[in-house]
Amino acid sequence: MRMTPRFSWLPTPYRSLLLFVIWLLLNQSLALLHLFFATVLAIGIPWICYRFRDPQPLIERPGLALRYILRVFADIITANAQVAVLILGPVKKLRPAFVRIPLDLQHNLPLTILAASVSMTPGTVSADIYPSIEHLAPDEPQPQRWLLIHVLDMDNEAELIATIKSRYEAPLKEIFQC
Amino acid sequence: MLAQVIFLVFGMISLALLLNLWRLMRGPSLPDRILALDTMYINSIALIILYGLLMGSPLYFEAALLIAMIGFVSTVAVCKFLLRGDIIE
Amino acid sequence: MNHWLEWAVAFFLLLGGSFVLIGSIGLVRMPDFFTRLHGPTKATTLGMGGILLGSIFYFSMSPETLSVHEMLITIFLLITAPVSAHMLIKTALHHRLKAVEHTQGEQELKRGQAFASKEGNRSETPDD
Numbered sequence: 001m002r003m004t005p006r007f008s009w010l011p012t013p014y015r016s017l018l019l020f021v022i023w024l025l026l027n028q029s030l031a032l033l034h035l036f037f038a039t040v041l042a043i044g045i046p047w048i049c050y051r052f053r054d055p056q057p058l059i060e061r062p063g064l065a066l067r068y069i070l071r072v073f074a075d076i077i078t079a080n081a082q083v084a085v086l087i088l089g090p091v092k093k094l095r096p097a098f099v100r101i102p103l104d105l106q107h108n109l110p111l112t113i114l115a116a117s118v119s120m121t122p123g124t125v126s127a128d129i130y131p132s133i134e135h136l137a138p139d140e141p142q143p144q145r146w147l148l149i150h151v152l153d154m155d156n157e158a159e160l161i162a163t164i165k166s167r168y169e170a171p172l173k174e175i176f177q178c
Numbered sequence: 179m180l181a182q183v184i185f186l187v188f189g190m191i192s193l194a195l196l197l198n199l200w201r202l203m204r205g206p207s208l209p210d211r212i213l214a215l216d217t218m219y220i221n222s223i224a225l226i227i228l229y230g231l232l233m234g235s236p237l238y239f240e241a242a243l244l245i246a247m248i249g250f251v252s253t254v255a256v257c258k259f260l261l262r263g264d265i266i267e
Numbered sequence: 268m269n270h271w272l273e274w275a276v277a278f279f280l281l282l283g284g285s286f287v288l289i290g291s292i293g294l295v296r297m298p299d300f301f302t303r304l305h306g307p308t309k310a311t312t313l314g315m316g317g318i319l320l321g322s323i324f325y326f327s328m329s330p331e332t333l334s335v336h337e338m339l340i341t342i343f344l345l346i347t348a349p350v351s352a353h354m355l356i357k358t359a360l361h362h363r364l365k366a367v368e369h370t371q372g373e374q375e376l377k378r379g380q381a382f383a384s385k386e387g388n389r390s391e392t393p394d395d
């Protein structure tokens with residue numbers, strides 16, 4: 001796991017890329033002037049802002065991250081169709097449930113991404129991550145943390161937990177190498 | 179043909195907004211009402227985009243973007259208020 | 268060529284409109300807050316994606332213009348939808364909203380409520 005950026009003038013390369021693309025999208029043009037301004041903003045904003053945040057693990061495997069994003073997109077589409085069918089189907093037959101999932105990840109950024117992708121995908125909404133560790137002293141041992149999710153229609157609890165752990169958490173561990 | 183489709187989708191989204199309004203009035207709890215408001219702003223973005231389509235003008239995009247941002251921030255602020263009784267602690 | 272684009276616009280608009288409508292139907296039909304949350308967060312994001320794709324194709328129909336800045340709204344909604352869903356469900360846990368009776372995992376709900384309320388955050392682990 002790597003917490004310090006590789007270049008000090010480009011602390012967050014992927015966020016810079018995102019800012020670059022967003023500026024060009026806002027202006028809808030590829031003119032030289034806009035490219036210049038996009039570059040200035042993409043380098044300037046992260047350079048000023050990165051010290052405001054706590055250091056987070058950095059992306060080590062960009063290829064895997066891209067695959068993860070594509071997988072989440074595909075899952076969003078299937079999950080949407082699934083949820084649409086469940087909503088239009090008989091309400092009495094739904095089997096809503098609360099499930100908690102033991103977490104292996106420790107840091108805030110990967111945990112946020114995990115919770116967001118769980119919310120967007122298979123008929124689940126992430127509710128809480130507990131216990132909170134903000135009040136712990138740095139040398140205190142980290143407690144086992146849990147992700148509480150609400151499931152719209154649960155078939156098999158063990159299977160659901162295994163799916164989420166292998167489909168979303170394992171790639172995230174690989175991407176951030178933690 | 180496209181004009182008819184646009185009007186049909188207008189009807190669908192207006193119906194969706196009415197359903198949201200029903201949930202907003204019905205409640206029964208505060209989070210339900212916030213959820214209804216949250217859905218309403220997303221649906222109104224759809225309505226504005228569609229109106230822009232009908233008028234053939236890309237100008238309405240900015241309004242939609244603004245509503246998206248303000249709506250998100252207000253949802254989070256109201257939730258935070260209900261969680262803590264204070265927006266900024 | 269234009270003919271095909273027109274069909275694509277119609278298809279995406281209809282797809283988006285129906286998903287938005289389904290999300291709102293879920294908001295009305297579902298029995299408790301936690302199940303109601305699923306419709307708007309999921310179905311509505313795909314619905315908005317459909318409508319914005321339709322808009323992109325529509326404004327790209329005229330030659331020499333390419334309208335892609337609708338992508339921004341899609342990206343923004345994709346990023347913010349889980350966050351607002353999380354805030355809403357946390358508020359619901361804090362207010363101890365009741366789940367429908369046949370909800371499984373009653374214990375997990377209780378534990379979550381204990382952690383979500385202020386006392387739970389500040390004190391030791393609530394006992395199981």
